[in-house]
Amino acid sequence: MNGDDGSFNAAGLLAGLSPAALVAVIGAAEEQLADAPLAALSEDGLLALLDSREQARRTGVAVDAALYVEISDRGAYSRAGYNTMHQLYTGALRLGDGESKRRRVAAASIGRFTEMTGERREPALPCTAEAVAEGAIGEAHVVVIEEVMDRIPRAVDPAARDKAEELLAGAARTLNPAGLMVVGNRILAHLDPDGTLADDKERQRQRKFRLSPQDRQLMSAIQARMTPQLRAQFEVMFSLWAAPGMNNPGDPDSPFGSADQPGLDPAVLAAAAERDDRLLGQRQHDALEAMLDWVNAQASHARPESLRNQVVVTVTDEDLARGAGVAWTTTGTRMPVSDLVKMAADCVPWLAVFSNATGQPLYLGRAHRLASRAQRLALFARDRGCTAPGCTRPFSQCEMDHTPEWQDGGTTDVDRLGGACGRHNRRHGKNSGQWETIVFTDGPNKGRVGWRPVGSGGPWIVNPLFHPDKLRTGPDVPEAERTPPPVVNHRLGDTPCWSSEVESTSPPGTDSGVEALLEQHLAA
Incomplete structure (x- = not known):
């Protein structure tokens, strides 16, 4: 359908279509655009197309926010087996934590959430919402504006806050996010030039100390905003x-x-x-x-069955023998084996050693609901962290999840347990919106825990994040080439620093070999 001037009238053509049909049209248009003859366009045509496409992307931010609001208001995320919008975005959509946070911030800033009375409330940042709807600014601009507005002390007059948001939204129309932050800092300096409006309550609200994920060199950055006391x-x-x-x-x-x-x-x-x-x-x-x-x-006074106050490491005997490779700790840290040997020389941690070539299944039955320390050590060596799909919680933050559940006759046996953080352990159940679990008894995932939403009937999903080496393992991989499950829990040395005893679950003859390897490295 063309207009009087020969232009394409897309709005008229799409009028009356349902949201699902519109998304289907967008998908089809993207497929066609991927094969479009861009080389036939002039330089001016390419630049105009780039501008139009970016405006369409920015308009889509408003649509994403509206969709976020609707799902959140209805609690529709529970239908997919999740408790929060963040879990839905990181789990079902496989977005990163950063991207999920940006979606949440954008929705909270420009979305129209439903009041308890059923009425739609105005956006928290109305000028910003207007600019996004016009395609003038993008999601990154919204995040910067929200950050600046959040840093304005609560004691600032509401009229001044509204004026600041208006100025920021106007500046975002001509500046990139970095330049917008410069403007935001100037506005903050103007509103509170000597810092007298930032009282102790405001400082406590802004405090944080966060470890970033390890990089390729296993190094970690720190994001911190300290109170004067700290x-x-x-x-x-x-x-x-x-x-x-x-x-x-x-x-x-x-x-x-x-x-x-x-x-x-x-x-x-x-x-x-x-x-x-x-x-x-x-x-x-x-x-x-x-x-x-x-x-x-x-720190030697934790519960006897707890591993929270102890350094526990899992490593293959092959890597220990050659003094290379990477070991895992219960807190989720990856540690070079060379550093492990140095640490063991001064203060011996618990060490879970399992064979990289051969192995035996470890079975430790227990008649009580709480798992023993030896069972927790065995499960750490096997799971390394929460077994729920996509979860990054380390084993030190995990509870022992029964499969089937304890109240349904489940037993506290090591081959019927799995590590699950508190949030995912509470999501394990039999009702709609919860997840069911299984411990595989055969196949490439034998011994690992699988999860799926209750009633979905879909495939069981394992968490690959703590076992990246198993991503290459599949049905087409010969059995001899598959990485076996951990089989041995053993204490390095004679006098551990944090605990006085451990239940030995090592096969006969294991102790001398491990100690000999350790002594060899320490002597070197």
């Missing part, structure tokens, strides 16, 4: 534990602990300081590690 405590600790010469891992004669500890020889510290060539940031890193070593060594 900063002061860090400064005191660093002044003593990060003093030149203290807690230097590269100097075997470096003193450990605080620089003001009783009995520390000043001459020894002065000599160590002379040898210390670390940068300030490196000294503070080593100080924090030394402090945590000391704190963890004191």
Whole structure:
């Protein structure tokens, strides 16, 4: 359908179609556009197409927000087996946490949620919502505007807050997100130039300390916003534990602990300081590690069956023998085996060693509901973390999930248990909106836990995040090439730092081989 000027009237053609039909049209149009002869367009035509396509993307942000609001208001996510919108977006749509958060922020900022009275309320950021609907600004702009508005102290006059949002939405029409943040910072400085409006309650609201995921080098960044109290405590600790010469891992004669500890020889510290060539940031890193070593060594009063206060590591005997590879801890950290050996030299953790070539199934039956420590060690070596699809919670944050459930006659046997974080453990059930589980008894996933929404009848899903090596394993992989399940739980050394005893579940003859490997590495 063409207009009087020969242009294509898409709106008239699509009028009256249902939302599902419109999405189908968009999908079909994207397929056609992928094969469109872009080379036939002029340079001006290409630039015009780029501008139109970006405007369409930005308009889609408003549609995504409206869809988010409708699903959230109705609680429709429970029909798919999820408890929150975030779980639906990260689980069913397989979005990352960051992207899911951006969708939530956009919906909360420009969406029209339903009041308890049934009426639709106006968007929290009306000027921003208008700009998005016009296709003038995108999701990244909305996130910046929301962040700036959130940082405005609550004591600022509401009229001034509204004016700030209007200015930000106007600036977003001509600036990219980075430039918009510069404008936002200037607005914040204008509204609270001397910081007197940010009271203690406001500071407590903004506090955070978050570990980022490990990168390819197994290093982790930290995102922190400290209260004045926490900063002061860090400064005191660093002044003593990060003093030149203290807690230097590269100097075997470096003193450990605080620089003001009783009995520390000043001459020894002065000599160590002379040898210390670390940068300030490196000294503070080593100080924090030394402090945590000391704190963890004191944490010996957790429940006997708990693994939360202990360093527990799982590693193959093959990697331990060659001193290479990567080990896993119950908190989800991946650790080079070389670092594991160094740590074991000073403070022996629990170590779960399992064969990479041969193995035996480990069976530990139990008549009580709570799993024993040995069973938890075995399950950590097998699961490494929460078994629910897409969950990244490490094993230290997991509960023991019965399959079938304890109240339905399930037994506390190691081959009928699986690690599940508290949130997913509560989602295990028999009702609509919950998930059912199974422990595979054969096939490439033998011994692992599968999940699926109750009543879906779909395939069982395993969580691959803690076993990336098994992603290549499938029905077409010969049995001899498949990675076997963990089979051995063993304690390294004679005197563990955090626990005084362990139930031994190692096959006969395992101890001497593991200890010999460890002694060989420590001697080296």
